[in-house]
Amino acid sequence: MSKPVIWTVDDDPDVLRAVERDMRRHYGDRYRVMSLDSGIAALEATKQLKLRNEPVALFLVDQRMPGMSGVEFLEKSIELYPDAKRALLTAYADIDAAIRAINNAHIDHYLMKPWDPPEERLYGVVDDMLDDWQASYHPAFQGVRVVGHQWSPYSTEIRDFLGRNFVPHEWLNIETDESAKQLLKTLGVESTSLPIVVFPDGEFLTKPPVAEVARKLGLRTKAEFPFYDLVVVGAGPSGLAAAVYGAADGLHTLLIEREAPGGQAGRSSRIENYLGFPTGLSGNDLARRAVAQARRFGVEILAPQAVTGVRVEGSTRVLKLSDGGEVGCRAVIIASGISFRKLDVPGLDRLSGSGVYYYAPMSQAFSYRDGNIYIVGGANSAGQAAMYFSKFARHVTILVRGRALSDSMSQYLEDEIAATKNIEVRLNSVVTVVEGKEHCESITIQNNETNATEKAPATALLIYAGAVPHTDWLAGVVERDSQGYVISGQHLMLEGKRPAGWTIGRDPFYLETSVPGIFAVGDVRHRSAKGVTSGVGEGAMAVKLVHQYLGLVQ
Numbered sequence: 001m002s003k004p005v006i007w008t009v010d011d012d013p014d015v016l017r018a019v020e021r022d023m024r025r026h027y028g029d030r031y032r033v034m035s036l037d038s039g040i041a042a043l044e045a046t047k048q049l050k051l052r053n054e055p056v057a058l059f060l061v062d063q064r065m066p067g068m069s070g071v072e073f074l075e076k077s078i079e080l081y082p083d084a085k086r087a088l089l090t091a092y093a094d095i096d097a098a099i100r101a102i103n104n105a106h107i108d109h110y111l112m113k114p115w116d117p118p119e120e121r122l123y124g125v126v127d128d129m130l131d132d133w134q135a136s137y138h139p140a141f142q143g144v145r146v147v148g149h150q151w152s153p154y155s156t157e158i159r160d161f162l163g164r165n166f167v168p169h170e171w172l173n174i175e176t177d178e179s180a181k182q183l184l185k186t187l188g189v190e191s192t193s194l195p196i197v198v199f200p201d202g203e204f205l206t207k208p209p210v211a212e213v214a215r216k217l218g219l220r221t222k223a224e225f226p227f228y229d230l231v232v233v234g235a236g237p238s239g240l241a242a243a244v245y246g247a248a249d250g251l252h253t254l255l256i257e258r259e260a261p262g263g264q265a266g267r268s269s270r271i272e273n274y275l276g277f278p279t280g281l282s283g284n285d286l287a288r289r290a291v292a293q294a295r296r297f298g299v300e301i302l303a304p305q306a307v308t309g310v311r312v313e314g315s316t317r318v319l320k321l322s323d324g325g326e327v328g329c330r331a332v333i334i335a336s337g338i339s340f341r342k343l344d345v346p347g348l349d350r351l352s353g354s355g356v357y358y359y360a361p362m363s364q365a366f367s368y369r370d371g372n373i374y375i376v377g378g379a380n381s382a383g384q385a386a387m388y389f390s391k392f393a394r395h396v397t398i399l400v401r402g403r404a405l406s407d408s409m410s411q412y413l414e415d416e417i418a419a420t421k422n423i424e425v426r427l428n429s430v431v432t433v434v435e436g437k438e439h440c441e442s443i444t445i446q447n448n449e450t451n452a453t454e455k456a457p458a459t460a461l462l463i464y465a466g467a468v469p470h471t472d473w474l475a476g477v478v479e480r481d482s483q484g485y486v487i488s489g490q491h492l493m494l495e496g497k498r499p500a501g502w503t504i505g506r507d508p509f510y511l512e513t514s515v516p517g518i519f520a521v522g523d524v525r526h527r528s529a530k531g532v533t534s535g536v537g538e539g540a541m542a543v544k545l546v547h548q549y550l551g552l553v554q
């Protein structure tokens with residue numbers, strides 16, 4: 001945290017040197033004393049401080065300066081730092097002007113030149129002003145700031161990206177936050193350019209793609225080496241586990257993630273069935289801990305960076321990356337998981353990100369305070385979302401297409417839902433229309449037994465309606481089932497025969513795919529158990545199989 005600034009501004013070099021020296025001597029341990037010889041230059045420098053969100057405690061400014069008088073400077077500085085204390089340095093002849101400034105321009109004090117000895121004529125007054133300022137000073141946030149419209153999908157994407165990459169940031173809503181408006185003015189940016197991301201060094205980007213934000217933040221997207229023992233694709237729970245155990249077992253390991261570590265689990269508000277956490281833990285917490293552990297064991301993590309293809313060159317597996325780069329390795333673990341099935345409903349795409357979300361980020365929950373939320377889906381993820389959002393929303397309705405909550409919803413969750421007063425479950429119900437001008441305002445619900453429809457006001461529609469595996473990048477190389485899940489182990493053996501193109505004299509290992517040395521773990525795998533615990537278990541097990549594979553090919 002940087003020290004609060006005391007500004008001294010005077011066009012007379014001797015006076016400026018003297019005031020700067022006296023202020024540094026007395027306040028230098030607690031404040032940063034800055035000096036300039038013109039109001040115009042000082043105002044520009046103050047704007048830069050504002051962009052970096054650095055605190056200013058006091059302006060001590062000469063009244064008579066060419067270009068911009070002290071009073072003019074102080075009036076302008078109010079816009080940037082309304083809470084800073086303001087004092088004029090005046091000669092005897094200017095006392096009347098100084099008193100007028102106190103009355104008209106909300107200046108706190110005037111100080112007469114010369115002020116010797118400062119112990120008697122300077123520090124007492126300045127101490128009072130600084131004590132006053134300290135009493136109401138709240139240290140400003142000094143990380144990344146995002147300014148935007150609450151319902152803008154752009155803003156949501158950037159906030160979600162920062163949150164999931166564990167980048168501390170402050171959200172400033174342009175509709176409700178005065179400091180957001182002020183910041184925009186300081187930056188000279190129109191509200192049509194929102195969202196903007198302001199970095200701790202004062203630089204900012206308007207409407208940036210997340211890759212640009214990642215670059216500016218220095219997130220690593222390029223591999224340090226051309227070749228690794230093991231590359232893990234996807235940093236959900238399975239991939240994180242594979243990377244941690246791979247590196248812990250001495251393999252030179254690269255983990256590649258196209259969005260942010262955590263995968264689907266990173267969106268889970270509370271994972272209650274993970275061993276060792278009797279009161280549950282949030283997916284974000286689990287991911288944060290796993291990333292720390294991975295780094296400690298020396299895993300290199302690239303994010304955001306996607307793998308777009310794979311090929312085999314003898315004993316080397318080569319992965320193509322979305323930036324056109326390539327990386328080679330001895331073994332690959334596919335942990336690319338699944339994403340969510342989209343609903344084909346009029347109005348839904350247009351409002352996606354503006355009150356309509358697939359697997360909504362938890363960061364949105366506060367926005368729905370006292371709202372009326374609809375959740376589509378009958379499995380665990382929908383149930384968990386209902387429980388979480390019910391803490392903020394006035395009412396939560398779960399819309400289930402079938403006659404009951406899904407078989408895949410755990411009994412404990414069904415019991416919790418039944419015991420929560422502001423959650424209602426509507427069976428045989430589907431959404432047929434979503435409406436709203438700028439964000440979701442209402443939905444139409446159809447009962448699929450009676451065909452009756454009903455239009456209901458809705459603050460948000462959150463969709464948890466099934467999944468599609470992320471395996472396009474494996475097409476033509478690794479065998480997949482009809483839905484795109486990666487087939488492994490005994491499922492590859494048809495009537496006792498090894499898969500087509502299998503070149504080595506043994507059957508595929510349990511988690512091995514149709515290509516020797518390429519393994520699949522977690523939700524992406526055909527007939528996997530799905531879930532955090534099994535994914536983590538498979539990640540660990542795959543590393544043992546990688547060792548067996550490497551032992552055999554060496």
Ligand SMILES: Cc1cc2nc3c(=O)[nH]c(=O)nc-3n(C[C@H](O)[C@H](O)[C@H](O)COP(=O)(O)OP(=O)(O)OC[C@H]3O[C@@H](n4cnc5c(N)ncnc54)[C@H](O)[C@@H]3O)c2cc1C
Nearest residue numbers: 234236237238258263264265268307337338522523531532
């Ligand atoms: C809201 C919610 C709540 C849940 N709650 C629970 C729970 O309480 N208990 C439980 O056991 N399970 C829960 N689940 C399910 C659980 O999160 C998943 O089973 C688990 O995350 C699967 O882990 P995974 O690593 O196999 O895949 P994923 O978590 O899907 O991770 C895959 C990762 O791979 C990345 N990726 C994909 N393609 C590429 C590519 N080409 N290049 C690079 N990276 C790529 C993705 O961005 C993603 O981060 C929940 C899921 C959701 C959505």
